[in-house]
Amino acid sequence: MSERKPTLRERQRSETRHAIQAYAVRLFTDRGYDAVTVADVAEAAGVSAMTVYRHFPTKEDLVLVDQPALLIAERVAASSAGEPVVRRVGGALVEAAAALTGGGGEPVADERFLLDCLRLMVSTPSLRARHLDSQYALQGVIVDALGCDTADAEDVFRARAATSACLAAMHTALTRWADDDGRTSLPDLIAQALAAGTGGKD
Incomplete structure (x- = not known):
């Protein structure tokens, strides 16, 4: 049985998630975790804070690798x-x-x-x-x-x-x-x- 391929929406969601996390980790590394807000991450990633929270319910989740x-x-x-x-x-x-x-x-x-x-x-x-x-x-x-x-x-x-x-x-x-x-x-x-x-x- 062949493995199901992700849909376009699933791929886009995954790409958005990875991009947000990459921007977050870069900001945390450069400025310090406590100095960066979720709003800062959203601005750097070019998305809304709501979008960040949709993918990562807490700020800590941005650093976890699943x-x-x-x-x-x-x-x-x-x-x-x-x-x-x-x-x-x-x-x-x-x-x-x-x-x-x-x-x-x-x-x-x-x-x-x-x-x-x-x-x-x-x-x-x-x-x-x-x-x-x-x-x-x-x-x-x-x-x-x-x-x-x-x-x-x-x-x-x-x-x-x-x-x-x-x-x-x-x-x-x-x-x-x-x-x-x-x-x-x-x-x-x-x-x-x-x-x-x-x-x-x-």
Whole structure:
């Protein structure tokens, strides 16, 4: 069965969303997150403030990148259920990072944009709090993708614990990647952080 192609309206909506977010992150990076208003973003993007809010309900949403969650969930779901959870999740994190940064061909996202978003999240208290919320939501998406038996509380607990450990390793790798200004391979950093966190074991 072939994948449904987006309609013209869906493509236009996606392009508008990406353009608004690109202008927002550029302004936040240049002037500081707290110094820029949604009205400033709307003016820079050539749209109304209402249009910005239609795509991004809060100012914090302008800095969140939603692509990784989908990429990670797809790769977790496609992994072998017979493998240890840490290997399934860790492998998905590495593969998603490769897709995002072009490690496996054409990058899904602009690397400079990703770095700017990451730095903003690390340096801005309100965004750090929102980032933690998004990580918790990502944990839930991954556990769902693992196909755990939700009736088995112990199964879900182990999956959440393993996923949390992998996400903590990824966060450490992302911080290092930002410190290196993207000069180091993100997939390699995540793999190294996972190995360090698990003692080199699956």
